Amino acid sequence: MTGLLGPAEIRDLAARLGVSPTKKLGQNFVHDPNTVRRIVTAAGLAPDDVALEVGPGLGSLTLALLPVAAHVHAVEVDPALAAALPETAARFAGPDAGRLTVHRADALRVAAAELADPAPTALVANLPYNVAVPVVLHLLAELPTLRHGLVMVQKEVADRLVAGPGSKVYGIPSVKLAWYARARPAGRVPPNVFWPVPNVDSGLVAFTRREPPRPDVPRERVFAVVDAAFSQRRKTLRAALAGWAGGADRAAAALTAAGVDPGARGESLTVEQFAAVAASAPTGTPAAQ
Numbered sequence: 529m530t531g532l533l534g535p536a537e538i539r540d541l542a543a544r545l546g547v548s549p550t551k552k553l554g555q556n557f558v559h560d561p562n563t564v565r566r567i568v569t570a571a572g573l574a575p576d577d578v579a580l581e582v583g584p585g586l587g588s589l590t591l592a593l594l595p596v597a598a599h600v601h602a603v604e605v606d607p608a609l610a611a612a613l614p615e616t617a618a619r620f621a622g623p624d625a626g627r628l629t630v631h632r633a634d635a636l637r638v639a640a641a642e643l644a645d646p647a648p649t650a651l652v653a654n655l656p657y658n659v660a661v662p663v664v665l666h667l668l669a670e671l672p673t674l675r676h677g678l679v680m681v682q683k684e685v686a687d688r689l690v691a692g693p694g695s696k697v698y699g700i701p702s703v704k705l706a707w708y709a710r711a712r713p714a715g716r717v718p719p720n721v722f723w724p725v726p727n728v729d730s731g732l733v734a735f736t737r738r739e740p741p742r743p744d745v746p747r748e749r750v751f752a753v754v755d756a757a758f759s760q761r762r763k764t765l766r767a768a769l770a771g772w773a774g775g776a777d778r779a780a781a782a783l784t785a786a787g788v789d790p791g792a793r794g795e796s797l798t799v800e801q802f803a804a805v806a807a808s809a810p811t812g813t814p815a816a817q
Contacts, residue, residue, distance in 0.1 A: 531591055531620035531621055531622070532561035532564060532565070532588065532591050532592060532620070533559065533561070533586065533587065533588045533591060533620070534559060534560075534561060535559040535560075535723070537559075538557055538559040538586055538588070538723055539723075541586045541587075541612070541616065542557075542586060545586075545608055545609070545612050546608070547586070547606075547608055547609065549723065549724055555583075555585060555606075555656065556654075556657070556722040556723070556724060556726050557585045557586050557588060557722065557723050558585075558588040558589060558654055558721055558722055559588065559721065559722070559723050560721035561588075561592075563717060563721045564588050564589045564591075564592040565592060566715070567589060567592070567652065567654075567678060567680060567732065568589075568592045568593060568596060568652070570678050570714050570715065570732060570734065571650060571652045571676075571677070571678040571734075572676070572678075572734075573593075573596050573597055573650055573652070575596075575598060576598050576649075577597050577598060577649050577650045578597065578598055578599045578600075578601070578646045578647060578648045578649045578650070579593045579597040579599070579600045579601070579648065579649075579650050579651075579652050580600075580601045580603070580643065580648035580650065580651045580652070580653070580667070580671070580674070581593060581600060581601065581602045581603070581651075581652055581653050582603050582635040582651070582653040582655055582656075582663055582667075583603070583604065583605075583635070583653060583654060583655060583656050584602040584603075584604050584609070584613055584630075585604070585606075585609055585654075586609065586612075586613075586616065587613050587616040587617065587620070588654075589652070589653070589654055590602055590613065590616075590617060590628065591616075591617065591620050591621055593652060594617065594621045594624040594625065594627050594628060595621070595624050597627065597650075598627070598646070599627050599628075599629070599646050600627055600628050600629070601629050601631060601643050601648055602628060602629070602630045602631065603631045603633050603635045603638055603643075604630060604631070604632060604633075605632075605633065605634050605635070607632060610630050610631075610632040611632075613628070613630045614628065614630055631643070635659070635663045635666070635667065636659060636662055636663060636666055638667075638670070639670060640670050640671050640672075640673075643671065647671070647673040648671055648673060648674055649673055649674060649675050649676075650674065650675065650676055650677055650678075651664070651667060651674055651676075651677030651678075651679060652677060652678050652679070653677075653679050653680070654679075654680045655679050655680065655681050657681065657682045657685070657726070660679070660681040660682065660685050661681075661685060661688075661689070661701045664677075664679060664689075664705065665701075665704055665705070665708075668705075668708040668709065668737070669708075669747070674737060675736070675737050676709075676734070676735060676736045676737065677709075677734070677735050678714060678732060678733070678734045678735075679732070679733050679735075680717060680730050680731070680732055680733075681730065681731060681733060682726075682728055682729075682730060682731070683716060683728060683729040683730055683731040684697075684728065685701070685731070686713060686730070686731025686732065686733045687713075687731065688701045688702055689701050689702060689705050689711055689733050690702070690711045690712055690713050690733055693795065693796055693797060693798050694795065694796060695795070696795075698795050699758050699761075699794075699795070700754055700755065700758050703754045703797075703799050703802060704751060704754060705735065706798075706799040707740055707741070707747060707750065707751075707799050707803075708735075708737060708738070708740070709735040709736055709737045709738055710735065710736050710738055711733055711734065711735040712733070712734050712735075713731060713732070713733065713734075714731075714732035714733060714734040715731070715732045716729055716730070716731055716732070717729065717730040717731065717732065718730075740803075741799055741800040741803050742800070742803035742804070742806075742807060744807070745803050745806050745807045749806045749809065750799075750802055750803050750806040752772060752806070753769065753772060753802050753805050753806045754794075754802050756768055756769050756771060756772040757769060757793075757794030757797070757802070758794045758795075761793065761794060761795065762793075763793070764790060764791045764792065764793060765779065765783055765788065765789075765790055765791075765792050765793060765794060765797075765805075766779050766780045766783065766790035766791065767779075768793075768794065769782070769783070769805075773809065773810055774810065778810045781808075781810060782805055782808040782809055782810055783805055783808075785808035786801065786804035786805040786807070786808040787801075787804065788801055788804070788805055
């Protein structure tokens, strides 16, 4: 790959655009070419992959994606950055710039119809720290064509996304991502490759989509159980799911029917077990709707 952005190019672009990274938008721009090369390599894109990048910023990762993907959709909420990205691509990527489509949009609200030509198959992004989890979950729900991905997030968030049952950091993000995909840690990224320098490390999370563990149970119903179970982590599932089931006894009955100990806690359950509990919701209660 050639024509990648280093610290000097990043500062020059930002100065010409009058752009200063903002905490409100969770902006930390990558200025190290080796890091973006590493991300693209770890993403394992095939020549026919259509990449979706969220929060491209000044274009560091975008320029590394263009030579290896069939097409790149870049979703940017900042109007100044979105307007400048095509020009940056033309300047640094040459003919590959024709593979880029920039969408001035909020990734939390973007719809499949907006990204349909061609449909994304891989999510590769340096995600804004403050919205990383909801963005990943929204895109997996909205875009069934996404087959795999690699995202860079705050290290603490990365640990939560890949955690398994029994881990201290296993929780709602872990279970909900597991509904859609198999996830694994793909490395750590130091703070000094960003501008401004964050006060935390970042982590790479790779994922591969899979079939839901229980296609016969609506995702919304399963996620309602997950939310209830972790809203009161210290309580047993019998107590934590009482509101969801319409009473502690009803919760215990649903748990028992699913083969789960009512005295267990949410952090001990797999996504398959959460789905089984959702499928066992007592009839006549909102949980069964």
